[in-house]
Amino acid sequence: MSNPKTLYDKIWDAHLVHEEADGTSLLYIDRHLVHEVTSPQAFEGLRMAGRKVRAPEKTVAVPDHNVPTSLDRAKGIDDEMSRIQVEALEKNAKDFGITYYGVDDVRQGIVHIIGPELGWTLPGMTIVCGDSHTATHGAFGALAHGIGTSEVEHVLATQTLIQKKSKNMKAQINGALSEYVTAKDITLSIIGATGTAGGTGHVIEYMGEAIEALSMEGRMTVCNMAIEGGARAGLIAPDQKTFDYVMGREHAPKGAAYEAAVAYWKTLFTDDGAHFDKEIILHADDIAPVVTWGTSPEDVLPITATVPAASDFEGGKVDAAARSLDYMGLKPGTRLQDVAIDTVFIGSCTNGRIEDLREVAKVMEGRKVKDGIRAMIVPGSGLVRAQAEDEGIAQKLQEAGFDWRMAGCSMCLGMNPDQLKPGERCASTSNRNFEGRQGRGGRTHLLSPAMAAAAAITGRLTDVRDL
Amino acid sequence: MDKFTKLSGVAAPMPLVNIDTDMIIPKQFLKTIKRSGLGANLFDEMRFNQDGSEIPEFVLNQPAYREAKILVAGDNFGCGSSREHAPWALADFGIRCVISTSFADIFFNNCFKNGILPIVLPQEEVDKLMDDAQRGANAVVSVDLESQTITGPDGGEISFDVDPFKKDCLLNGLDDIGLTMKKAEAIDTFEARYEAQAPWA
Numbered sequence: 001m002s003n004p005k006t007l008y009d010k011i012w013d014a015h016l017v018h019e020e021a022d023g024t025s026l027l028y029i030d031r032h033l034v035h036e037v038t039s040p041q042a043f044e045g046l047r048m049a050g051r052k053v054r055a056p057e058k059t060v061a062v063p064d065h066n067v068p069t070s071l072d073r074a075k076g077i078d079d080e081m082s083r084i085q086v087e088a089l090e091k092n093a094k095d096f097g098i099t100y101y102g103v104d105d106v107r108q109g110i111v112h113i114i115g116p117e118l119g120w121t122l123p124g125m126t127i128v129c130g131d132s133h134t135a136t137h138g139a140f141g142a143l144a145h146g147i148g149t150s151e152v153e154h155v156l157a158t159q160t161l162i163q164k165k166s167k168n169m170k171a172q173i174n175g176a177l178s179e180y181v182t183a184k185d186i187t188l189s190i191i192g193a194t195g196t197a198g199g200t201g202h203v204i205e206y207m208g209e210a211i212e213a214l215s216m217e218g219r220m221t222v223c224n225m226a227i228e229g230g231a232r233a234g235l236i237a238p239d240q241k242t243f244d245y246v247m248g249r250e251h252a253p254k255g256a257a258y259e260a261a262v263a264y265w266k267t268l269f270t271d272d273g274a275h276f277d278k279e280i281i282l283h284a285d286d287i288a289p290v291v292t293w294g295t296s297p298e299d300v301l302p303i304t305a306t307v308p309a310a311s312d313f314e315g316g317k318v319d320a321a322a323r324s325l326d327y328m329g330l331k332p333g334t335r336l337q338d339v340a341i342d343t344v345f346i347g348s349c350t351n352g353r354i355e356d357l358r359e360v361a362k363v364m365e366g367r368k369v370k371d372g373i374r375a376m377i378v379p380g381s382g383l384v385r386a387q388a389e390d391e392g393i394a395q396k397l398q399e400a401g402f403d404w405r406m407a408g409c410s411m412c413l414g415m416n417p418d419q420l421k422p423g424e425r426c427a428s429t430s431n432r433n434f435e436g437r438q439g440r441g442g443r444t445h446l447l448s449p450a451m452a453a454a455a456a457i458t459g460r461l462t463d464v465r466d467l
Numbered sequence: 468m469d470k471f472t473k474l475s476g477v478a479a480p481m482p483l484v485n486i487d488t489d490m491i492i493p494k495q496f497l498k499t500i501k502r503s504g505l506g507a508n509l510f511d512e513m514r515f516n517q518d519g520s521e522i523p524e525f526v527l528n529q530p531a532y533r534e535a536k537i538l539v540a541g542d543n544f545g546c547g548s549s550r551e552h553a554p555w556a557l558a559d560f561g562i563r564c565v566i567s568t569s570f571a572d573i574f575f576n577n578c579f580k581n582g583i584l585p586i587v588l589p590q591e592e593v594d595k596l597m598d599d600a601q602r603g604a605n606a607v608v609s610v611d612l613e614s615q616t617i618t619g620p621d622g623g624e625i626s627f628d629v630d631p632f633k634k635d636c637l638l639n640g641l642d643d644i645g646l647t648m649k650k651a652e653a654i655d656t657f658e659a660r661y662e663a664q665a666p667w668a
């Protein structure tokens with residue numbers, strides 16, 4: 001091939017409106033997802049400048065961060081600031097003619113879960129949202145960026161984004177995963193290998209047998225955490241699984257339009273010989289179920305390992321590790337499997353999809369949540385919740401001792417009442433273990449849904465393979 | 468947008484690596500629907516005890532650094548959440564320049580939209596400025612965007628790179644949206660062509 005292109009190059013070229021001599025480019029945006037936390041100032045800016053939303057039909061709004069996940073949430077939000085923020089989104093959506101899914105709509109959920117679920121997310125698109133985990137949508141072979149609020153305003157007003165092209169990075173996972181090693185373990189292991197700045201300035205394309213073998217849900221889990229590796233976006237080339245997933249969804253093309261779209265989507269892959277600026281290759285055999293021990297997603301170890309010492313690191317990481325160990329209340333040399341937990345959180349845009357709940361149900365089969373452990377499941381959307389109820393999973397999980405909640409971000413960041421107390425330790429399927437992320441002083445261990453279920457059963461971090 | 472031309476002020480050292488935007492402005496302050504007033508809660512959980520009293524060891528609570536205008540920080544500053552509340556909080560506190568070996572992409576972009584200049588320098592130069600910053604009230608550093616130079620407390624000069632488009636926007640306080648609106652015709656043309664090509668989008 002004369003000019004081989006990566007998948008990223010192809011999507012970029014298809015959306016390039018204008019390019020300056022210095023490479024500063026105007027990129028056309030196909031979908032703009034909006035949530036309540038990062039948008040009020042953008043709408044305010046539009047109003048002040050007397051501007052409209054250029055393409056309201058390409059813009060979708062949903063409240064997710066602040067919404068309570070208790071069963072009685074229809075009665076409203078107690079916290080005044082949260083309530084104002086959610087009301088502001090609803091009003092902005094109405095005033096500017098944008099599709100809005102309120103908490104009384106079964107389609108409400110975490111923005112990155114409902115986009116794909118409702119067919120707003122399609123292969124080959126450019127997708128943005130004022131949220132770093134927009135990378136999730138890359139699982140469909142869509143170029144999906146997290147943006148700041150000023151950029152949200154820019155996209156609302158112009159349906160474009162000013163960008164410079166990132167570099168290409170390839171993350172290839174060869175071989176097949178063993179049982180109970182999941183997409184979450186892949187994505188955490190990559191971050192463990194590259195560090196949280198390893199992908200900075202790059203768009204990562206994930207490929208290889210282990211990625212191809214993943215379901216769409218698993219692929220979303222992998223791309224979701226591209227940002228934790230510092231990347232601008234994560235991508236996976238669309239294939240038959242992608243086309244099948246998309247087919248028939250509410251906002252996906254139907255009939256002849258679908259066929260035409262698939263014909264185009266089939267051209268979306270990296271050509272042989274295309275150039276990558278950076279590469280990482282892992283073998284699936286080397287990936288074990290992992291957990292994090294520190295306060296950065298790069299602080300990853302196999303569950304069979306022991307807590308490291310600050311002196312095991314170099315440079316600025318020595319102080320950071322010492323601070324993490326202190327914050328996490330962990331002693332070097334402790335077996336990770338001996339670390340007792342108080343809370344289990346299953347949910348978030350990383351692991352709040354139906355497949356994740358099925359995985360939890362599988363591990364819980366014939367087992368119970370240990371007495372004294374607070375274990376909550378927060379489905380990623382109302383539709384995921386309804387599906388789990390239809391499949392009988394919800395009932396089983398409740399019988400096993402889980403608290404079965406309404407959809408939202410919940411304890412992934414605790415902007416709503418679902419929070420950790422100081423010193424509480426949580427096995428969490430979310431994506432960030434930063435200090436205070438799940439509540440001030442709270443301690444987070446990131447892991448897969450299967451591993452979270454195992455921790456719920458034993459009350460400590462546990463190798464799910466040993467159950 | 469606020470212009471950025473020259474800045475002279477105390478530089479505060481924050482050698483910690485991977486300072487994330489959750490640290491810069493914790494989630495409980497994201498419930499605002501305004502951009503202003505976030506400086507009071509900048510680095511809230513590192514800066515204040517739960518009862519609201521100051522943690523004296525935290526750098527911005529030390530007398531020499533209370534008026535700092537510049538941060539010299541460890542690698543990968545601003546990683547994590549895309550919240551623009553992070554640069555809003557920094558700017559509201561009075562910090563208009565952050566110097567590090569690397570920044571997370573979204574935070575880096577967000578800075579420019581808010582009159583904050585993030586500067587990337589090689590490790591040795593960040594180390595040197597970190598040493599300078601440790602000298603408390605004597606740690607006055609000057610940054611000149613036009614000439615792309617930093618002058619340390621001892622008069623030593625360091626030059627830095629900056630994207631020409633972003634530099635121009637900062638120097639002139641230009642509003643991106645206004646600039647893009649001038650290209651409305653190009654967007655219309657693109658849309659018409661694209662609609663024919665990818666009607667499902």
Ligand code: SF4
Binds near residue numbers: 111
């Ligand atoms: S689930 Fe967590 S990471 Fe995902 S959008 Fe919500 S707060 Fe952000």
